[in-house]
Amino acid sequence: MVFNWNDAKRSAGAENDSDVPLEYRYQLLIDAVQDYAIFMLDPAGRVASWNSGARKIKGYAADEIIGRHFSIFYTPEDVAADKPGRELVLATTQGRAEDQGWRVRRDGSRFWADVTITAVHDSSGALLGFAKVTRDMTERMRLAELEHASEMSAQMQLVREDEQRRVARELHDDLGQQLTALKMGIAALEPRLASSSSDQQAGIAAAGELQRQIDSMMASLRRIAANLRPPMLDDLGFSAALEWMVDDFSHRFKVAATLRINIDDADLTSFAATNLYRIVQEALTNVARHAQASEVVVEISSDANLCTIYVADNGCGTTVEDAGKRGSFGLLGMRERVRLLRGTLTIDSAPGKGFRIAAQVPISAIRPDETPPA
Ligand SMILES: Nc1ncnc2c1ncn2[C@@H]1O[C@H](COP(=O)(O)OP(=O)(O)O)[C@@H](O)[C@H]1O
Ligand SMILES: [Mg+2]
Numbered sequence: 001m002v003f004n005w006n007d008a009k010r011s012a013g014a015e016n017d018s019d020v021p022l023e024y025r026y027q028l029l030i031d032a033v034q035d036y037a038i039f040m041l042d043p044a045g046r047v048a049s050w051n052s053g054a055r056k057i058k059g060y061a062a063d064e065i066i067g068r069h070f071s072i073f074y075t076p077e078d079v080a081a082d083k084p085g086r087e088l089v090l091a092t093t094q095g096r097a098e099d100q101g102w103r104v105r106r107d108g109s110r111f112w113a114d115v116t117i118t119a120v121h122d123s124s125g126a127l128l129g130f131a132k133v134t135r136d137m138t139e140r141m142r143l144a145e146l147e148h149a150s151e152m153s154a155q156m157q158l159v160r161e162d163e164q165r166r167v168a169r170e171l172h173d174d175l176g177q178q179l180t181a182l183k184m185g186i187a188a189l190e191p192r193l194a195s196s197s198s199d200q201q202a203g204i205a206a207a208g209e210l211q212r213q214i215d216s217m218m219a220s221l222r223r224i225a226a227n228l229r230p231p232m233l234d235d236l237g238f239s240a241a242l243e244w245m246v247d248d249f250s251h252r253f254k255v256a257a258t259l260r261i262n263i264d265d266a267d268l269t270s271f272a273a274t275n276l277y278r279i280v281q282e283a284l285t286n287v288a289r290h291a292q293a294s295e296v297v298v299e300i301s302s303d304a305n306l307c308t309i310y311v312a313d314n315g316c317g318t319t320v321e322d323a324g325k326r327g328s329f330g331l332l333g334m335r336e337r338v339r340l341l342r343g344t345l346t347i348d349s350a351p352g353k354g355f356r357i358a359a360q361v362p363i364s365a366i367r368p369d370e371t372p373p374a
Helices: 005-012 022-032 052-058 076-080 083-094 138-195 198-228 231-236 238-253 270-291 330-340
Strands: 036-041 096-104 110-121 127-136 256-261 295-302 306-313 344-349 355-362
Touching: 005 022, 036 052, 052 127, 076 083, 083 096, 083 110, 083 127, 110 138, 138 198, 138 231, 138 270, 138 330, 231 238, 231 270, 238 256, 238 270, 238 295, 270 295, 270 306, 270 330, 270 355, 330 344, 330 355
Parallel strands: 256 295
Antiparallel strands: 036 127, 096 110, 110 127, 295 306, 306 355, 344 355
């Protein structure tokens, strides 16, 4: 085995670079490969050559591993089940064996490997050994798992929003109606109580008190339902609901608020609309709570690829550490919503310099599927 160009030249007795034979060039190429362990086994399964990639992935230096049986790379369970032996038999009879599974590094840690073992024969057909190529797929597997988890979490969020919408509607339509009916019933009792004897005056007062209690129950019910699901969003659509929210915010907190919006309600799934609405809502809540601002700008814009949500105030601002402090879930929640839409969230602030939030999400994550359901 040659490990560098000068080695190769010396071993080949070559004067010029161009005299280095192909065989050595291949050896150098194989050794240069870092992401694959590429090595040979003799017919009995003992390691016969080693490359840099193998050293990197498995952790053994060439002189530690050459001559050892390759079952050392397998887990004890696999060795007990003679998986290494079976793979060599398969490679011998079929020409090659492929496998994905856990393998063990020198330090005992495990990695997820993609393995190919190919039988190598000489010109007379006699088995010379096996070429083994192993790739460490651990990172890829983690990424795939993360993607899966993220899809699951988006799915759960979807189910949750649906459920909340249903509960909000039930609260409003069913319980709300019943409370209204109850209140009307009590109101109808009043004149009858009034026309009867004077000791009924206490009854009238009690009926009035009951009506006030029902009013307060109805207000609670509306508040709970609105928190579960912004009713504006269903009633008015995204743009109008946002206008209403920004307007209401401006009146309530005496902050001049500007809304610029250039996206069509029809271009948003209900999931995206809810998430964008909640992001702006949380950002405005923070302006009211922390900023002491006199102005805030909310902007929703889109081009062919991206939708950008921008909320900026001219208030007291904060440090990055403050915005990331433990126990604050508003910004975390915003990040999570943006992540569910496969986007990114950027926060830009400094003491005295206002607070700006920019969320960018790909259009493909918010647009309703154009293919009609089958
Ligand atoms: N518009 C803003 N102006 C100044 N500071 C802000 C603003 N928005 C957020 N912050 C800072 O970031 C922190 C985290 O915000 P958030 O996660 O929403 O938590 P909470 O509002 O519950 O404190 C706030 O406590 C505040 O210090
Ligand atoms: Mg907050």
